[in-house]
Amino acid sequence: MNRNTILKILIIVCVTAFLGELKITPFNSSFRIALGSAGFFFLLLYYKDVPYLLTGFVTGVLTTLFRTGLDSFYFNDFSFIGSFLTHSPIIGYYLVFATILQFTKRKCGSISPLMLGFFGVLSDGIANIAELLLHSAINGVPFMFSNIGYVFIVAVFRSFFVIGLYNSIESNKLKAIYVEQRKKFEEIQTILSELYIEGFYLEKTLTDIETITRKAHDLYQELKKLEMPVELTRSALLIAQEVHEVKKDNQRIKAGLEKLIAEGHIVKPVSLKEIVNVSLKANKKYSKSLGKNIEIEASVDVDLKVQSIYPLLIILNNLITNAIEAIDETGFIQVTVRMLDSNIIIEVLDNGPGIDPDEQDVIFEPGFTTKFTETGKPSTGIGLSHVKLMVEKLDGSIQLQSSPVQTAFTITLPIKNL
Known part of the structure; x- marks a missing residue:
């Protein structure tokens, strides 16, 4: 013992x-x-x-x-x-x-x-x-023998009092465990959504590397036909070989990311409302960390479960994060999800200062940004490009409506692709 x-x-x-x-x-x-x-x-x-x-x-x-x-x-x-x-x-x-x-x-x-x-x-x-x-x-x-009845009456009250107290404590313990597990679940899904987009870009990079490898090898063949100096042809071949090694390294990284995402992926479909709630909770914390008083609300009028969890989280997180950063001190962000015909419509509206009309045509381009750090360093400008890529991956469309007092992004996604 x-x-x-x-x-x-x-x-x-x-x-x-x-x-x-x-x-x-x-x-x-x-x-x-x-x-x-x-x-x-x-x-x-x-x-x-x-x-x-x-x-x-x-x-x-x-x-x-x-x-x-x-x-x-x-x-x-x-x-x-x-x-x-x-x-x-x-x-x-x-x-x-x-x-x-x-x-x-x-x-x-x-x-x-x-x-x-x-x-x-x-x-x-x-x-x-x-x-x-x-x-x-x-x-x-x-x-x-007449005391037996009294004994059992006391036993009934005493025992069920104990069971009630015990079940109450166990219920509170289970609730605490559920809340903690729910918190970890939300954190994991947010992290995995970031890994998902990294894997998406890595896959795109692998295609580019394959093209570069082929071009370097073609250059080697062409230089060899032209009977160029051996050192020059070998250099071209060496470049092709080194780029090919980079490709293999990236493939290993991609395989590791896919395994990690698969292990943390939810097997069962998740409701759109739950996905929106995960995004809202994370972004409310982000808003508070910036010292801003922003009311973030959601209205989900769709009772639908989907498999495309990470693309949707990427879309929502980036749009809401951009809205938070655009609002100066106080404001509101409204997320609306509804169904129209065979599509899901997601709208993210905020009362920030709006987007300049001259910039609206280029905001989805990678590298474009209007945000700078205190030292004047520009941000990466890839948030909205993430959104556009994910929307296109789901065969959807995204529209922007902006005025000096509010901005609204409206995304249309076919239900069949979710």
């Missing part, structure tokens, strides 16, 4: 012994109805890995010694043996209680709260009867 198990048993003993003093004595004897058994039942449920029989026996013995010790302070004519025998029937109570629960645990495994409450009542009631019988045998207290 390890130290952790011993500590749990000691906790059960201490709590049970203390709560056992919150009692009533209904039968004019040393028999008591107390909260100790409720605490014992609750802690056995909470500490599922403790040995029930050993715990019941130890709890009974130490509780008896605890009560005997208390008697030594309260009674002048204290007798250790007499006091110990008076309280010793409680050993039978906890041992019988633990035995029934142990049997239930082995035979039933995971059971419903209602059935667990029933077995709790059974354990408590039978254990109390066993304690009364031991009282009768050891202390000469007459056993009254």
Whole structure:
């Protein structure tokens, strides 16, 4: 038995012994109805890995010694043996209680709260009867069959109180676990959406590298036909070989990215509302990190589950992020998702300063930007180019409407491609 198990048993003993003093004595004897058994039942449920029989026996013995010790302070004519025998029937109570629960645990495994409450009542009631019988045998207290009904009534209230408390705590634990897992899920999906776009560009780069390799090899063949100097033809061949090695390295990187994305990918389709919520939560945090007071809301009037999670996250994240950065201090961003015929329409509207008419034709070009750092360094200008690439990948279209007081991007995506 390890130290952790011993500590749990000691906790059960201490709590049970203390709560056992919150009692009533209904039968004019040393028999008591107390909260100790409720605490014992609750802690056995909470500490599922403790040995029930050993715990019941130890709890009974130490509780008896605890009560005997208390008697030594309260009674002048204290007798250790007499006091110990008076309280010793409680050993039978906890041992019988633990035995029934142990049997239930082995035979039933995971059971419903209602059935667990029933077995709790059974354990408590039978254990109390066993304690009364031991009282009768050891202390000469007459056993009254009329008391059995009272014992089981108390057992019902006590057991279902424990089950209610236990289920409430377990429910809160599950909620906390769900919230934490949900947070990790959202963070992972955001990261994977970034990896997805990197993989997309890497695939495009591989095509370019293949073209360069072919051109370098063609140059080598042409120089060889023209009987150019050996050093020159070898240089052309070497360039083709080195570019080919770069291609193989990029292929390995791409394969690693695809494996990582596949491992973190959601197998089941996800609702559009859930995808929008993931994006909104991440961007609300981003807005706060910039010290801006921006109200970000969404209206999703589509009950549709899709597989194209990452392209949609890339589209939403970039459009909302751009809107946040465009707004000076305070403002609002409204995301609307609706269905029109066989298409999904996504609109991201903000009340930022708008986009200059002269720039509207080039905002989707890679490298174009109107954003600069405090040191005057321009941003990468690839956010909207990401959006355009993803929209085109899904055979969709994107439109811009902008005025000095608001900007709206409207994206049309065929449902069949989602």
